[in-house]
Amino acid sequence: MIVEDRVRVVIAEDSVLLREGLTRLLTDLGHDVVAGVGDADALVKTVGELADGGELPDVVVADVRMPPTHTDEGVRAAVRLRRDHPGLGVLVLSQYVEEQYATELLAGNTRGVGYLLKDRVAEVREFVDAVVRVARGGTALDPEVVAQLLGRSRKQDVVAALTPREREVLGLMAEGRTNSAIARALVVSDGAVEKHVSNIFLKLGLSPSDADHRRVLAVLTYLRS
Amino acid sequence: MTVSTTRTPSGAQDCEERLPPARLAYDATTWKEVAYLLLNLPVGLAGFLYVAVWLAMGAALSVTVVGLPLLAVGLSGTRLLGRAERARARWLLGVRIEEPSLPPRQLRRPGFFGWLWPALKDPVAWRTALYGFTRLPWALLTFAIVAVSFFVAWPVLGHIARGLAYVDRATVRGLLSPSSELERRIAELEEDRGVVVDTAAADLRRIERDLHDGAQARLVALAMGLGLAKEKLLKDPEAAAAMVDEAHGEVKLALQELRDLARGIHPAILTDRGLGPALSSVAGRCTVPVRVQVDLAERPAPAVEGIAYFTVSELLQNVSKHSGASTATVEVARSRHRLTLRVTDDGRGGARTGGGSGLAGLAERLRSVDGRFAVDSPPGGPTVITAEVPWRDRTAPRPGPA
Structure with a gap:
């Protein structure tokens, strides 16, 4: 499958149970977990040390809530890591999805960033796909965040003008999936997806964009404005 | 500050005319x-x-x-x-x-x-x-x-x-x-209300934390394990079976955690059967043998029961953790308008209600419901802790004015 290319992962999660579970899951599917830490400070330090040794990991998987304050240190560490190490992908996991956190993470740049509900790890393959996607500079947004954005968007009339199929494609696109991934998820041909995508861009009045993460940004900006 | 005062003629005049108040x-x-x-x-x-x-x-x-x-x-x-x-x-x-x-x-x-x-x-x-x-x-x-x-x-x-x-x-x-008595009472009640609100907020935070760190994390791990097992089912059935087995263990632990948490919020047996059976159940979970004696002809208001229950369970937890006792006794009795709780243990004593300790928090919470709290714990033991809560009948909807 996609797992041809190994990605190097750093995991930050305070629950030992989940940290070990994630490590096992990623290792099992052929990836490299180079470090596992229990709090945000250790995460920033570890990534800094790895980068200094010329071994910057491909992606960081971080819990939102970690010691010492158990609030949003994961998000803050993620924002900081993205600023300090532009090549690094950051995937944030959370027990609850808050659009606010997504907005902070996506501020200005959707390259190599993800925000998923913790429950998504249950779909092992999809989850690992998301990790790989973020590691390769793509985007992985939780369907719930996308649904919140779609539901709260002030462009309801335009969203309503989309066909149900186009809305589905829009949602998957906003999650950060590629055309072929969307085609697989909806069980249609790549060509059909391309047609839907260009229709969506036409209806939203956006200029079509080739790179997947840039088109996510376009869609999100459109929905948020 | 540096402005000269001699420029005001009246000032000089005043100085001259100032007379002693003789x-x-x-x-x-x-x-x-x-x-x-x-x-x-x-x-x-x-x-x-x-x-x-x-x-x-x-x-x-x-x-x-x-x-x-x-x-x-x-x-x-x-x-x-x-x-x-x-x-x-x-x-x-x-x-x-x-x-x-x-x-x-x-x-x-x-x-x-x-x-x-x-x-x-x-x-x-x-x-x-x-x-x-x-x-x-x-x-x-x-x-x-x-x-x-x-x-x-x-x-x-x-x-x-x-x-x-x-x-x-x-x-x-x-x-x-x-009116000093009334004012003092008002100040006291204002303070108590603060304690009650803080305690409620802290309890909610604790419950959320317990859920997040306990059952929720366990269920995520469980879902992850089952997802992985699903992946393996065809290629490596043996490994998949081991994973399912592990997941089975996880789900039992998650159930246990949820049960403990629910009991920590409000024990069902307290609602169903009252203080006697509920305290016996708490006593059964204590690491020390505990004799429970509840002498109540009728059940108090649910809120009073709840306070009594949580007070005794906290005291028994202390007995388990700190006292080094070999036996303990819980006595609950009513004396007219008060419900008296007494927890005695034969441990090493030296318990204090000093600031920051669990006992201090307990004393504060009891005070906030007009309760009383006394600790008698000489070094070497035995420790006798007495708590009193105002009795309210089950039918009475609200406490009357003091």
């Missing part, structure tokens, strides 16, 4: 008292008129619609009279009196009658009205005595003023000071 036969205190006593007449007259007119009108019209509101407004106005009188007494007699607190606003129901009733039974306002009413004869008397003495009994004016001012001091203290 001419004054009495000191400032006496003169202030005399001034106070002389002022009694106009102030007393004004106060009397105000009180008499407002209250008489209000009372006379109380059969009509406007009567009671008029009375209420008049009563609220007497609070201003009280404040002015306290200020006068402070300046001239040196009597410092705390301002009484306002009528309890949070008890007010919305709407007109919600305002009217507390205003009408405001005890501070009624006492001030009484003060204003009784002032006039005394004011006339003091004014007359002081004014006459001023001319005919100069040498003893100081003594007369002092004597009369004593009466005034007593009156002001008696009628214009806040």
